Amino acid sequence: MTGEGNDSVSERVASARPERRLRRASVAIGRVVFGDRTGLTIWLGLVLALGLGLRVGFFITDTYPIANAVYNLAEGRLAMRPTDFQYSLTLGTQPGLHEYDGAFYARNYGQVVAAVPVLFVLEGLSTIGEPRLVLAAGWSLGVLLFGRSLAKVLDRPVIRRVASVVAAVSFLAALSVATALPREQLPLVALQLSTLLVTGMVGVLGYRLLGLFHERRVAVVGGVGLVTATPVAFWATIPKRHVFVTALLIASVYAFALSRTREGIASDLTLGSAYGLLGLIAWIHAFEGFFLVVSLFVVDLATEPRKGKRRLAITAGLFALSLLPMLVTNVLISGNPLRPPRLLYRVGAGSVELAPEQPAAPTGEAGVQGGESSSGSGSETGGGPGLFGPVLTLLALFETAVTEAKFVSEYAAVTVEQGVRAVTEPTRLWNVFVRRGHGQYGGVNSFEPIDLSVVESTPLLGALLALPALAVASVRRGIDAAGGLAPRHQTDLLVGTHAVVLAFVYLPRLPLFSQLTVRYLLPATALGVYGVVRLSAVRDAIEGEPRTLLATYGTVLIAGAGGLCWGLDALEPAVGEAIQFHATVGLVVASALALAVVARMVVPARVSSRPVAVGLGLAGGATTLFVVFATVEYFTYGPFVLDVIGGIARHVTVI
């Protein structure tokens, strides 16, 4: 991440040496991924901090088939037989397992494929060192890198010394308390690590997106807050798809924003990338990808109705390219490029997913042929001899495409219709967004009310209550329609549309058990935080009162942690009770923040930025505190990957 201040002479000299060239290449790649050194620092900081909370285990049973798929794909197998399962050997215990032609498949293959290289690295390093110590060494070396990069960003060389000491001490501590980490766990660890690495990117992308429109401090606070002040941090090491989708979605919004601020071919390429990144979401969850692409398409068309031929070609080309991995995966599984695993026969319990209900797999190893007469036939007709072969294949593909398009559009229509109905149900909206309460649990999770609403888990979103005030102010000022929307406002429109679309399609399925933080809406929640930072009152607070903000956040963490330890020890609450306590805190804090922001926006002469900064610190701190306690105390689903943390957690026995 160097690359600043090279004059042309030294550049010419540098390019002559291979190692310099390698260095320059890595700097170039680093620039594309992280943007600048600050981006890299944010990524390292988030990954290292959240890595402390990595527990090796299955938080949620949906992860079993995904982890099994990682293990099998690394072995070169896409189709799994029951003897190929590494984790949870029975079929009924793996929600999200699908069957086709006698073989089993997971879903979210984009996520599975991302974990495989991580697994190869882990396995490679484990031939040199103990797996447990490999991970501890990785963390310690990461701290060294973080120290170097933070020292440069803040221009405080002493940080490097501190980081060196932390790295050495933490590694020696890990060495003294190391327990065995069985090699069979590595595919699961790889899946969790890949999720963690992507979580760091959510922060980086948030920083880069906000950095396009605002000063650095706002971008940094916004980017970090997008992770630590939202449940993104909660899902950082639980390998569900939501963090992946969130990262790709924010990356797509960033690319869209770039396309609106750049000129010429750079603009075309970034617009194409905006579509392409959403195309990759389809590889993880086809229907989420579908609805998000529609939402981008609508906003893109509305804000830029005319496009040149080159722009159209590049956009279409990149989008088509991004769909290729999904199409290939589908062909390899069922022969039908447009039928993702989610639409194949399910094994086990009924689905609550955003996908048409799939029929249960017929019992027995034999046929999965029935019921899919018109689709799934691509590969069978493909083998025709002679000249007619390719023609027949094309015809079959065309037929498949038409069938699937009809199927998808029908499903989309049903989903939208259900969404419209769900929006008119106040109780549902209340339970999803404001107060989750304890309804509709059934026997799931031992009757424990462990789920939170959107605002309970992300009180920061309370600031969005100021949106109506903002709308009134805009109308009063008169929207300058001349020349269309500015790039930042086009981006706001896109973010708003995405959030509404996501809420819309998921509402009919919510509230639901095991959502913890309304995880289906995690990408929308993250976009909501972008919206919060775009509020001028919030930005003024970050720019004008950074010390108040940081001091409040820090105080909440320290005093809150102490208070919680004491209170939980005295009251000995059950997990559900503790989580409902956090819910109450979240609602109170969200109200306080909302009040401060609205007051600041309505009567700026009388209310300063200080209360807003305090409110932001409280809201962010409340979520971080919840995530920390959830990870350390409430959900003990596996041993920490860093044994030292496990030791500390054992000594802070709260519940």
Next chain:
Amino acid sequence: MAPVSRLELGVVGLVVGTLVLTGPVVGVVDVATRNPTTVGDGGADATVERLDTDGLVIDQGRFGAGVLYLRIPEATVSVDAVEGRPRIVYQVRVPSLGVDAVETKLLTAGDTGTVRLDPRARGLDPAAVDDDRYVATVDVRVQSFEGDETIYRANETVEVRR
């Protein structure tokens, strides 16, 4: 080279060197087997010091948790003469409510003193709890691959406080 860089390089050397030395290729010391995490052979002398069964009640969830909870009291067990890797098992069962709560603590050779076992309260379906009293069995055992010795057993009445 600046002193800071030397310090950093030293840390890298320490980390990588130790990793290789303790790893499968060189394998001077097997660090991971010193700290076992699973039960093995062995045994221990153990007696229950305190287990206040009055604390075994069913009551209403607090903080807006609208379910009933079976509260399970903390058990303290004094252990001595630990050999191998046995574990203490603290089990509370309420068969008519389908509750089987187990808390375990692994012991390692040489452990003496007091071991605390404090299981979490168990969430119950409010609709399923219609009696005023339930019968629970409380067990404390010392368990290893070699044996399973019960050191405490009691049948208790659990009162429902609505």
